Amino acid sequence: MSEEAILSVENLAVELPAGADRLFAVEGVSFEIRPGETLAIVGESGSGKSMSANAVMGLLPPGTRVAQGIAKLDGVDLFHLDEAGMRAIRGRRIGMIFQEPMTALDPLMRVGEQIAEVFEAHGLLTPAERRARALALLTEVGIPEPERAIHAYPFQLSGGQRQRVMIAMALALDPVLLIADEPTTALDVTTQAQILKLIKELQRKHGTAVMFITHDFGVVADIADRVVVMRQGKVVETGTAAAVLGDPQHDYTKALIAAIPTGHPEVAPPATPRAREIVLEVAGLTKTYTTSGGFMRPARVVHAVKSVSFDLARGETLGVVGESGSGKSSLGRCLVRLIEPEAGSIKIEGAETMGQSIGQMRQWRRRMQMVFQDPYGSLNPRSRVGRIVAEGPIAAGVPVKTAIAKAADLLAMVGLDASAVDRFPHEFSGGQRQRIGIARALALDPRIIIADEAVSALDVSIQAQVLRLLADLKARLDLALIFITHDLRVAATICDKVAVMQRGEIVEMGPVGQVFGDPQHDYTRRLIAAIPGRSESGPLGRVRAAGA
Amino acid sequence: MTGFWSRFRRRRIAMIGLIVVALVVAVAIAAPYLYPQSPWKMVQRPFLPPFANALVPLGTDTLGRNVASGLAHGAQVSLLIGIVSTLVALAVGVPIGAIAGYFGGIVDDVLMRFTEFFQTVPSFALAIVLVAIFQPSLTSVIAAIGVVGWPPVARLVRGEVLAQRRREYVEAAILAGQSNFTIITRQILPNVVSPIVVLASLMVATAILLESSLSFLGLGDPSVMSWGYMIGAARTVVRQAWWLSFFPGVAILITVLAINLVGEGLAEALDPRSSRDHH
Numbered sequence: 001m002s003e004e005a006i007l008s009v010e011n012l013a014v015e016l017p018a019g020a021d022r023l024f025a026v027e028g029v030s031f032e033i034r035p036g037e038t039l040a041i042v043g044e045s046g047s048g049k050s051m052s053a054n055a056v057m058g059l060l061p062p063g064t065r066v067a068q069g070i071a072k073l074d075g076v077d078l079f080h081l082d083e084a085g086m087r088a089i090r091g092r093r094i095g096m097i098f099q100e101p102m103t104a105l106d107p108l109m110r111v112g113e114q115i116a117e118v119f120e121a122h123g124l125l126t127p128a129e130r131r132a133r134a135l136a137l138l139t140e141v142g143i144p145e146p147e148r149a150i151h152a153y154p155f156q157l158s159g160g161q162r163q164r165v166m167i168a169m170a171l172a173l174d175p176v177l178l179i180a181d182e183p184t185t186a187l188d189v190t191t192q193a194q195i196l197k198l199i200k201e202l203q204r205k206h207g208t209a210v211m212f213i214t215h216d217f218g219v220v221a222d223i224a225d226r227v228v229v230m231r232q233g234k235v236v237e238t239g240t241a242a243a244v245l246g247d248p249q250h251d252y253t254k255a256l257i258a259a260i261p262t263g264h265p266e267v268a269p270p271a272t273p274r275a276r277e278i279v280l281e282v283a284g285l286t287k288t289y290t291t292s293g294g295f296m297r298p299a300r301v302v303h304a305v306k307s308v309s310f311d312l313a314r315g316e317t318l319g320v321v322g323e324s325g326s327g328k329s330s331l332g333r334c335l336v337r338l339i340e341p342e343a344g345s346i347k348i349e350g351a352e353t354m355g356q357s358i359g360q361m362r363q364w365r366r367r368m369q370m371v372f373q374d375p376y377g378s379l380n381p382r383s384r385v386g387r388i389v390a391e392g393p394i395a396a397g398v399p400v401k402t403a404i405a406k407a408a409d410l411l412a413m414v415g416l417d418a419s420a421v422d423r424f425p426h427e428f429s430g431g432q433r434q435r436i437g438i439a440r441a442l443a444l445d446p447r448i449i450i451a452d453e454a455v456s457a458l459d460v461s462i463q464a465q466v467l468r469l470l471a472d473l474k475a476r477l478d479l480a481l482i483f484i485t486h487d488l489r490v491a492a493t494i495c496d497k498v499a500v501m502q503r504g505e506i507v508e509m510g511p512v513g514q515v516f517g518d519p520q521h522d523y524t525r526r527l528i529a530a531i532p533g534r535s536e537s538g539p540l541g542r543v544r545a546a547g548a
Numbered sequence: 549m550t551g552f553w554s555r556f557r558r559r560r561i562a563m564i565g566l567i568v569v570a571l572v573v574a575v576a577i578a579a580p581y582l583y584p585q586s587p588w589k590m591v592q593r594p595f596l597p598p599f600a601n602a603l604v605p606l607g608t609d610t611l612g613r614n615v616a617s618g619l620a621h622g623a624q625v626s627l628l629i630g631i632v633s634t635l636v637a638l639a640v641g642v643p644i645g646a647i648a649g650y651f652g653g654i655v656d657d658v659l660m661r662f663t664e665f666f667q668t669v670p671s672f673a674l675a676i677v678l679v680a681i682f683q684p685s686l687t688s689v690i691a692a693i694g695v696v697g698w699p700p701v702a703r704l705v706r707g708e709v710l711a712q713r714r715r716e717y718v719e720a721a722i723l724a725g726q727s728n729f730t731i732i733t734r735q736i737l738p739n740v741v742s743p744i745v746v747l748a749s750l751m752v753a754t755a756i757l758l759e760s761s762l763s764f765l766g767l768g769d770p771s772v773m774s775w776g777y778m779i780g781a782a783r784t785v786v787r788q789a790w791w792l793s794f795f796p797g798v799a800i801l802i803t804v805l806a807i808n809l810v811g812e813g814l815a816e817a818l819d820p821r822s823s824r825d826h827h
Contacts, residue, residue: 338719362725370723378716382738388717392724440720 005032006176006209007056012069014048014055014233025051025064026233033177038203038210040224040241042217042256044459045430048233049213053179055079056211057096058086074176092122095170095208099182101162105154111138111165112150118172137168142198159324160191167198174206181213188323189486193530196223215459217260218489218533221245229253259464260489278350279447279480280312280335280368285344287334287504303504304330305341310499310509312448317474317481319495319512321488321527327504328484332450335482336368337361349447366396369441373453375433379425385411385436386421392444403443410439414469431462438469442477449474450482455490467494488531492516500524555817562813568806572799576623583617587773591617598791607791609782615791619799622775626803629690629759629774630752636694638748641701646732648702649709660706663699671696675758679767686769689762693755704747708740742818749811753804760800775800 012029016022026048033039043049054060056071056078071078073093081089090096098104106114115134119125125133131150138146141164143157154162163183170178180199184192200223203210212223220227220241227244229237229252237250248254287305304327312318322328333339335346337353346353348367356364369392372378379388389407394400408418414435425433434454441449451470455463471494474481485491491498492512499509500523508521519525556562575582585591590612591604598607598615606615648659666674678692712718713736721731762768763776764783775796782792 333719336723338722365723365725370720372716372720374716378720380717380721380735380739383735391721391726395725395727395730437720440724444724 004034006035006074007211008032008070008072009052009056010070010072012052012055012071013067014051014060015065015067017063022233024067024233026055026230029069029230029233029235031228031235031238033209033211035176035209036203036207037225038200038212038223039226039228040212040214040220041228041230042214042220043230044215044256044461046232047230049215049230050181051233052230053096053181053211053213057090057094057179088122091118091175092173093175094177094179095173095175097163097166097170097178097180097183099185101159101166101186102154104166105162107154109153110150111152111154111157115165115169115172118169122173124173133172134168137172138165140202141165141168141171142194143168158191159187160195163187163191163195164198167195167202171202171206171208175208177209177211178203179211179213182215183212184219185214185216189488189532190323190526190530192219192532196532199223216532217245217257217460218531221533229256255461259461276313276316278311279314279348281345281347281350282311282335283309283345283347285309285331285334285341285346287330287339287341303327304339305334306504307344308501308504308506309344310506312480312482314447314480315474315478316497317471317483317495319491319498320482320484320501321486321491321498322501323486323527325503326501328486328501329452330504331501332370332452332482332484335450336365336370362395366392366444367446368448368450369444369446371434371437371441371449371451371454373456375430375437375457376425378437379433381425383425384421385423385425385428388425388436389421389440389443392440396444407439407443410442411436413442413473414439429462431458431466434458434462434466435469438466438473442473446479448480448482450484452484453486454483456485456487463490470494488516488527500527552817556813559813559816562809562816565806565809565813568802569810572623572803572806573627575620576627579617579620579624582620583614585614585617587617587621588613595785595789597789598795606795607789609778609792610785610789615778615795618773618778619775619795621773622778622796623799623803625686625769625772625774626756626759626800629686629693630755630807633690633693633697633755633759634748634751636690637697637701637751638744640694641698642705642737642744644698645702645705645707646709646737649706650713650728650732650736652710652713656706659702663702666696667699672758672761675762676765676767679762684762684767684769686772689759689767689769692762693758696758697751697755701744701747701751704743705740708743709736712736712739743815746811746815746818749807749814753807753811756800756804756807 010030013027014025016025029052031039041049041052051064055066058078060066066079069079073089078086078089112131112134115137116127116130119130119133135146135150138149143149143161143164149157149161157165184195187195196219199210202208214220224241227239227241228235229244229250231252237244237248237253244253245257248257285305285308289302289304290300308331310318320328320331330339334341344354348364351364353361353364386404386407389410390400390403393403393406404421408421411420412418416432416435420436425436428436455466458466467490470481473479483491483495495512497509497511498515499506500515500521501507502523508515508519508524515524516528519528591614592601592608592612594608594610594612596604596608599605600607604614604616606619609615644659644663648656675692675696678695679688682688682691718731718735721735759768759774760776760779763774764780766780768774768777778796779793782789786793
């Protein structure tokens with residue numbers, strides 16, 4: 001505590017444009033970061049955590065402005081610098097990494113030139129030296145074959161590699177402070193673990209202070225020294241990571257930590273092997289994509305789904321987990337035949353559905369419905385909610401009035417007000433929209449529901465509510481559920497058995513406890529090892545041990 | 549909808565356009581009451597300059613016909629042709645574009661090659677040929693303008709539908725068991741209305757110009773008075789009687805400009821991203 005803070009923010013308030021849902025994006029926010037320290041700012045969407053970072057960087061979106069407060073970087077007041085003064089700070093004294101490395105990098109500029117540009121912007125070094133530094137930086141952030149990567153365009157790199165390039169750029173001028181705004185949210189779990197490790201290593205080496213913005217308490221447990229918890233623009237709790245995670249004082253922090261999927265089933269599944277009625281039998285399901293090679297390039301064959309087989313019983317939940325590109329979403333879409341698989345068999349309640357006409361397909365599709373990932377894209381913005389939910393029954397020949405009346409019942413069942421029927425999707429929050437999507441899936445009285453990343457876009461507390469709703473509905477309506485997710489913690493919470501997918505194949509499948517407790521396949525082990533905040537000795541592990 | 553109107557109202561220049569368009573429409577509607585006589589009828593001596601006689605404020609033409617009456621009745625014809633031919637172009641272009649964008653693949657290829665075939669022929673030349681073949685009449689002029697006008701509509705709708713097609717709400721509709729026709733008309737098209745409305749408003753202006761050009765060349769309907777015809781008929785006497793081509797020319801200019809302003813205002817007001825800035 002004796003050390004001088006590198007950045008201190010005092011009583012910051014950022015004003016929102018008139019007509020927003022609240023007056024200030026952030027209000028009365030104060031925090032300090034000392035050299036070599038990692039401060040995590042945690043909160044759900046809309047909590048103002050990114051806005052605080054943007055204010056420090058002088059990058060507030062149009063319409064918002066700093067209403068009061070002081071931000072001092074090494075004694076320099078950032079809010080009273082002119083644009084030129086701020087430019088000298090950005091990049092040189094403060095580096096920044098963003099959530100989406102694809103959009104943060106210039107798609108038409110080679111990676112090496114983008115890094116060199118950082119030096120150029122500050123008028124440093126000769127072109128040859130800049131190149132040499134770019135190469136050295138790429139080597140330092142652990143990009144394979146840096147001599148080749150320096151000539152690559154961003155689209156030729158993977159998500160993790162792009163984020164490494166962003167880190168190289170942010171650290172190019174050895175800043176005293178690194179602001180990382182959800183830098184691993186868009187990445188797969190194994191890549192996320194690598195990037196977190198890299199940030200930690202570089203921090204140790206350079207003594208950089210890190211301001212890490214995240215919504216994920218697991219990540220906080222892995223990386224943070226101190227934590228600031230924000231809610232609706234205000235700081236609700238501050239403290240060391242161990243204190244905040246181990247002994248949260250504020251109710252909101254407690255609720256947030258409680259909402260983290262524990263990785264342990266919430267309700268012990270009934271071990272009764274009652275007459276298991278198989279509702280879905282899948283065998284040898286295969287879908288391959290062939291991209292025509294074109295000039296001087298061989299054709300590429302991608303196995304989206306490769307001879308996948310499994311059974312699903314009534315009332316059972318199968319989790320399909322895997323990283324992006326593992327084919328888990330393609331599998332879901334093949335099952336409902338939004339994608340036409342080229343081989344295999346899909347039997348619903350014993351009846352084969354492959355090779356049927358479109359008319360027949362409409363019949364059995366009612367048995368199997370889907371809840372989609374995107375709470376914004378999956379509801380027609382120009383339709384009223386009642387109509388959205390009722391579309392299925394209407395298409396099946398139910399009179400419109402009856403269908404809409406039933407839609408109101410379904411909306412009540414998923415916990416929405418009956419008045420929702422006459423409103424439009426944009427009037428609802430992400431979690432509420434996802435409830436509408438669930439009501440829609442239930443409208444045709446399906447036997448099987450496929451939830452494709454249905455909670456991935458939601459905040460953790462909302463996520464917990466929607467998961468509880470799904471589990472509750474499943475039990476009440478005796479549904480079979482296929483739950484596709486990249487989040488192993490979520491899968492472990494809700495599923496009876498899990499299938500781990502890699503490159504289109506199921507590499508391991510079995511009861512949840514067995515797969516996660518005693519993983520057989522190497523890939524499963526790697527996935528589990530990469531889950532943030534899982535080390536049992538860490539603060540979160542202790543919380544769970546205490547709570548269990 | 550109220551949000552849309554308040555956004556539109558904020559664009560002063562678009563509001564001016566809307567007022568001018570409303571005036572032209574009012575004149576067109578009022579024409580039979582303002583000038584009950586046929587605009588082809590002689591009312592005064594030929595070549596009477598404007599502002600010389602209060603009964604014929606804009607003067608008379610080579611045959612002593614009332615220029616003001618011609619303008620009023622011409623407004624009717626211009627607006628009618630502009631709107632109906634745009635509807636014709638939409639009726640052809642929207643289904644073709646929607647089908648091409650929704651089904652993709654070979655259907656898309658065939659329909660788009662067909663569309664490009666029309667686009668490669670210069671539209672004015674094609675319109676002249678069509679009107680010449682079918683005899684100049686109100687119907688043939690409208691049909692010709694519609695035929696040269698639909699390819700851009702088809703291309704626009706195809707692109708928009710293609711983008712909507714990948715959205716999850718369309719997949720949800722497929723899973724709900726809706727037919728392709730229902731999905732296109734009930735789910736997708738309502739979401740692509742905005743760009744179509746904007747394009748259509750600009751097409752009305754183009755159609756008016758095209759009709760004027762055809763009439764100027766003597767290919768308009770010979771039994772209706774139109775602005776293009778008036779300019780065409782006056783072109784031999786431009787130096788003696790400037791007002792004969794000046795007033796209809798100004799009428800075309802102002803109307804087309806006003807419709808374009810309204811179109812741009814619509815484009816900005818219908819784009820929710822533009823609602824952020826406050827003017």
